[in-house]
Amino acid sequence: MPIGYPHRPMKKSTRVNHPPPVELAADNHAVVAPIYQSVKFEFDTLAETERYLRGERPGFFYSRASNPTTRQLELLLAELQGREECLVTASGVGAVAQTLLALTKQGDHILCFVETYNPTRYLIRRLLGRFGVTHTMLSIEDAGGIERALAAHPTRLVWFESPTNPVTKVADIPGITRLAKAAGALVVMDNTFAGLHQHGEYDIDVFVHSLTKYASGAGDVLGGAVIGRSELIRSLRTDFGMIGGTLDPHAAYLILRGLKTYFVRYKAQSASAQRVAELLASHPAVARVHYPGLPSHPQHALARAQMKDFGTIVSFDLKGGLEAGGRFADALQLFAMAASLGSTESLVVTAQMMGGRDLTADQQAISAITEGTVRLSIGLEDIEDLLADVAQALNA
Numbered sequence: 001m002p003i004g005y006p007h008r009p010m011k012k013s014t015r016v017n018h019p020p021p022v023e024l025a026a027d028n029h030a031v032v033a034p035i036y037q038s039v040k041f042e043f044d045t046l047a048e049t050e051r052y053l054r055g056e057r058p059g060f061f062y063s064r065a066s067n068p069t070t071r072q073l074e075l076l077l078a079e080l081q082g083r084e085e086c087l088v089t090a091s092g093v094g095a096v097a098q099t100l101l102a103l104t105k106q107g108d109h110i111l112c113f114v115e116t117y118n119p120t121r122y123l124i125r126r127l128l129g130r131f132g133v134t135h136t137m138l139s140i141e142d143a144g145g146i147e148r149a150l151a152a153h154p155t156r157l158v159w160f161e162s163p164t165n166p167v168t169k170v171a172d173i174p175g176i177t178r179l180a181k182a183a184g185a186l187v188v189m190d191n192t193f194a195g196l197h198q199h200g201e202y203d204i205d206v207f208v209h210s211l212t213k214y215a216s217g218a219g220d221v222l223g224g225a226v227i228g229r230s231e232l233i234r235s236l237r238t239d240f241g242m243i244g245g246t247l248d249p250h251a252a253y254l255i256l257r258g259l260k261t262y263f264v265r266y267k268a269q270s271a272s273a274q275r276v277a278e279l280l281a282s283h284p285a286v287a288r289v290h291y292p293g294l295p296s297h298p299q300h301a302l303a304r305a306q307m308k309d310f311g312t313i314v315s316f317d318l319k320g321g322l323e324a325g326g327r328f329a330d331a332l333q334l335f336a337m338a339a340s341l342g343s344t345e346s347l348v349v350t351a352q353m354m355g356g357r358d359l360t361a362d363q364q365a366i367s368a369i370t371e372g373t374v375r376l377s378i379g380l381e382d383i384e385d386l387l388a389d390v391a392q393a394l395n396a
């Protein structure tokens with residue numbers, strides 16, 4: 001029996017726990033969907049509750065498993081990435097960790113790459129290593145090595161990113177997916193850098209995203225997503241719910257709100273990144289610029305073939321090394337010296353702030369991070385102001 005109707009007399013201390021319900025008529029709708037900030041949902045009768053629990057009717061029961069606001073975000077993200085199903089998580093790393101745990105078991109082998117987000121490397125090497133999951137870690141550019149590794153070990157997952165962090169190497173997605181599929185491996189792509197509107201046409205089984213970056217855009221909320229075909233993503237749902245790294249409905253709402261401007265932001269910030277990359281490429285203090293949109297990028301042709309926008313991350317190597325990188329970052333006025341990327345304010349990260357202490361000397365060479373490497377995340381400020389700030393900091 002639903003409680004809280006005004007005709008039932010109740011004490012005020014009861015009433016505050018059962019406030020008067022407000023219901024909209026069927027022909028009267030909120031233009032922005034309300035936030036379902038509720039952990040629990042009830043059905044009118046025990047019989048319907050039991051039908052729900054037996055999986056015989058749709059509905060919502062407990063927000064760790066599902067919630068209407070997070071569900072709306074999942075449906076939208078699946079459509080943006082061009083797949084059927086999505087699960088959202090409390091952070092991007094949560095999406096990475098839960099996907100790795102749910103898709104592997106003792107004795108499985110993962111093929112992964114040096115040019116991978118640091119925490120993902122940690123999760124594959126250290127966490128899964130403790131449970132008897134093995135891995136091979138190669139350079140994303142080592143096509144021959146990928147073929148040999150897949151021939152040498154039955155492989156459960158091939159896990160990669162493109163463009164890579166921080167030096168924006170572009171992975172050969174058709175090449176990697178072809179080899180992985182021929183070897184019977186699942187292909188997982190962390191597509192955070194390229195964004196939700198890119199790479200959907202390739203034969204990727206699972207896309208992982210940090211929603212903290214471009215999806216929200218505002219840098220005020222954490223979130224993650226795992227996207228793929230229906231039966232594969234549904235098979236993860238129980239493990240994800242039990243691990244419990246669920247996205248909160250309020251965070252889901254903020255990400256839904258951020259997505260309204262996603263396309264405009266991504267295009268505008270990419271266009272500004274191109275201009276900043278061109279400025280850097282013409283400056284005598286700069287040894288090398290890493291931006292897929294520059295014709296000088298080693299995989300520029302590949303990037304043109306497989307990307308719609310080249311992204312908002314521009315990295316470069318200063319001739320003056322560590323000290324020059326520090327001076328440049330300190331001299332910038334519009335760029336916050338902070339981690340993360342994809343928000344509307346511009347950010348800078350120097351070599352001192354980049355991870356990689358877990359890598360051997362050979363692997364560090366593959367990562368291509370030098371003492372003078374600086375990574376810029378280009379925001380939504382006026383391009384003339386950004387160019388002027390970068391120019392004055394280079395001259396400092």
Ligand SMILES: *Cc1c(COP(=O)(O)O)cnc(C)c1O
Binds near residue numbers: 093
């Ligand atoms: C930031 C990031 C993550 C992790 O996301 P969080 O939301 O910060 O946990 C994963 N992968 C890539 C490529 C990232 O840039």
